[in-house]
Amino acid sequence: MGIVMSVRFYVVGQIDATGSGSPHHEELRELGASKFPLFRDLGLDGVRDVFCRWLGARLESLGLGEDWAATLEFFPEACVHVLYYYYGDEFGDVEGELRFLFSGGRVYWIPGEDLATFISIALGFAEERVKGVEPSDWGFTGKSELMVKILEERKEPFRLLKAGDADALRDFLGAEVSKSGSLWRIKREVFPRVSVELMYDEDAGRLDASYSGENASKVGRYRLELLATLTINHAIRYIAVKNQGKTTLPHICYKMFSRMFTKEKGWSHREAP
Incomplete structure (x- = not known):
């Protein structure tokens, strides 16, 4: 070691x-x-x-x-x-x-x-x-109600992404980031052979998530949705810090940070400054 x-x-x-x-x-x-x-x-x-x-x-x-x-x-x-x-x-x-x-x-x-x-x-x-236990929820198809809600309520900050953000966002997330036309793809291996992919369509204003990899089924749908949520949250942190002071940020951006960070920045915790 x-x-x-x-x-x-x-x-x-x-x-x-x-x-x-x-x-x-x-x-x-x-x-x-x-x-x-x-x-x-x-x-x-x-x-x-x-x-x-x-x-x-x-x-x-x-x-x-x-x-x-x-x-x-x-x-x-x-x-x-x-x-x-x-x-x-x-x-x-x-x-x-x-x-x-x-x-x-x-x-x-x-x-x-x-x-x-x-x-x-x-x-x-x-x-x-x-x-050697397999998750009981992998056979579930579609998204949970909570995941549908999360994708809807956290999509707005993604409209602030610009094509020039791809490399910096890649480094920030440790992910593959690409933009083709109006579609952003953000793919991250969260565990070996377990990947979460976020898709954001600028024209439709739609945020979505999918999962892949040989070991994804062993993680289970519930945990994969949580991992997608954590990735969305961190992407929003990048967007918020890059754009803070340049434009009015969606209120949800300020909910993504720790109290330690917001105190350092002089922000009211979980409220727009």
Whole structure:
């Protein structure tokens, strides 16, 4: 495992700008407690297989006293770290724990809700792969009502995209980005052989999403829709930062950022400045 040096790590309470009172702090604490036995029983080779093979993570030493740590790139300059600690009988009833840290120049742009959702997706997928369980919802055809609503309410910011944004948006999302006529295509491999593709038709003002890849069926429709939503949210962050101060942004743009970021910018959280 490689060693990470001189990296600034955040906890979710810092990003939420609420400290340990963050609801996402408690959500992640409970998630870590529920998944700890799974990884305790796997052993390091099993951990390496599930994190590297299925999630595309890398195992490395963060130098924080952990037994092992896995790093997932959520987006470029936005990494999620899963740290495993085994205490045995050292702390009484607490046999060990999973902790979650975040790093990267843009990770604090992302609200705790999105960070916690991504971790929940990743660990849920990992658990199913370890247990050999297939998701029950892959046979569902079409989109959920929630996904239809999300695509409708988040399409407006995409009208601000210009042809010259393709390269910068590609780098921001870690995705393939192309524009042909009025149609934008944004395709991102979220896990190995699991891709989410967003399509935005400028003429029709329509935003859509699709999924592909050999392992997509193993992720399940519900999680794929969440991954598409997280990708939409991050694309809107690019659009908002690029266009803020140049034009009136759709109000939803300001809902895409963490409280830490909006405080830095002097924006009223989740409200247009």
